[in-house]
Amino acid sequence: MAAYILRRVLWGVVLLVLVSLLTFVVFYVLPSADPAQLRAGRNADPATLAQIRANLGLDRPLTAQYWTFLTQALLHANLGYSYFSQASVGSLLVDRLPATISLTLGAIVIWVLVAVPLGVVSAVRRGTWVDKLTTGGALLGISVPVYWLGLVALYLFASDIGKFPLLPGAGSYVPLTDDPWKWLTSLILPWLVLASTFTAVYARLLRGNMIEVLSEDYVRTARAKGLSERRVVWRHALRAAVTPLVTLAGLDVGLLLGGAVLTETVFGIPGIGRLNYDAIVHADYPVIQGTVLLAAFFVIVANIVVDVAYAYLDPRVRTA
């Protein structure tokens, strides 16, 4: 088991290096904008531009730039400094992380609490109005663009502009440590909006899996030996139906922790996604590299956690 985990972690580190290389290629080699130009303004003379480039280290060969980044990141845990605010990328990430984590965790709670009962009930009561309502709603949920749903939610319920001003609107996020109550209320709309897509996706998948599992022999056996229907459905069948979804959910959580750009944009939440997006617009390469690596880190960790949990539950996986 230890060897398995070690192998996964080592591959994870290699994967991170490869992602950083890909980021480097995408953002440095296909430059969207010249950061020196952006800093110097429109009418900068060539000498100033060259000076700025030299200051930022942009005049050095690309391989040397990447090597510096890599050795600094791996050996000193230093991700560099923003071209614009001069703040260290690490501190920027630490600043933004709480907002992203708050957004993600709340959305997960809602999506699990809603998707699991919906998926189970619509599978058990297949063809009834509960099922039709669930499958219909889930289809809407997977089809709606999340940012549009966010705008509609703000239009309807935001306290500043909404027709039914119930909840704080865009840009009202406050850190948990400042004011827990405001933190909670300001995040309710974003949580609901972000959770809607995931709830829909997982309710659909769970329903499909449940229908399949409920026709298995062991479910019939469980019924035959006189277990209550509730026990059969919620203990025996659900456990089997939910397991394959855990992998997917792990990946999705990893993805979300890397920043929900669209939701953060609509609701003005200062998270990782927004940080990355602004960095891309401003050609702030070190920040881009940092945010992408953080996002990839979460995905990779989520992958490892899920796989290790699987290997723990099912010894056959380890040898595969």
Add this chain to the structure above:
Amino acid sequence: MSVGAPGLLAQEERYEHDFETGVARSPWQLFWRRLRSDRVALAALGVIVALVLVAVLAPLVVKLAGAPGPNVQDRNATDVFGTPLGPSGGHWFGVDPLGRDVFSRTVYGARVSLLVGVVGTGVAVLLGVAVGLVAGYYRGWVDTLLSRLVDVVLSFPVLLLGIGIASACSLGKGCVGGAVTPGVRTVILVVALVSWTSIARIVRGQVLSLREREFVVAARSLGASNRRIVVREILPNLTAPIIVYSSLLLPQTILLEAALSFLGVGVSPPTASWGWMIADASDNFDTQWWYMVFPGAALLLTVLAFNLLGDGLRDALDPRAER
């Protein structure tokens, strides 16, 4: 996203017997019969056909509706303060802050959405199928290399990757020394580059098991070349899963294009795009709700129709996955 439908995978040419009429039917005949009886899927198909017609005949549709073109700025459609006016007889969906007709722009927006959706999905599927076939068939180091490549792309946050490539190629002179210039083609490229991985994984898994089957072994022992085995023996057995996953990928692609345009790195402004319109509307949507509502509703309707059709295709191709 895996949708887990093992039944439709690896369908050999298996004729089923219809016990009522005593007629043997090929899998494709069965498929058509099932799809024809699925009213929801047929309705979705109808909506999609209508959308395609609207997109192709956009100038005609706009003319018939008596609306101005998508880039015509109507000064009379804003009030004295320059605030755009809402839906009226002359402008069914109101006008945007520049006085352009929202109906007309929504109609033209269908062009970008469908074009990027269809072509982007097509390119992604071609790429994914090719990678999956090669990785699954040759195994060994080729498989390791390609699978690791998929791992890297999958650990890369998709939207961020898209934003990165799109912003690199959508501004100024384009990227890779001007080889990729801004515009719809860039968006298609971006969408394809971030979407091919799931298909590649699915195809690879299928090929790994198909290549051990008797008919492949038989073809090989008859001296068939690798190329012939892959193209004539394995690929036909992948038709059903490829159709299903393409149809489920298409709405995702449309949403991705809209998301990129919403973030300002998709199709460039003068061209009407639903995502861009929603972003543009988000500044003043509390008063000018129409500018936000109509493009969003059009996007929702389109994606919904494709999702419904995708579900229908899956059910029709996979008799085991009952609804």
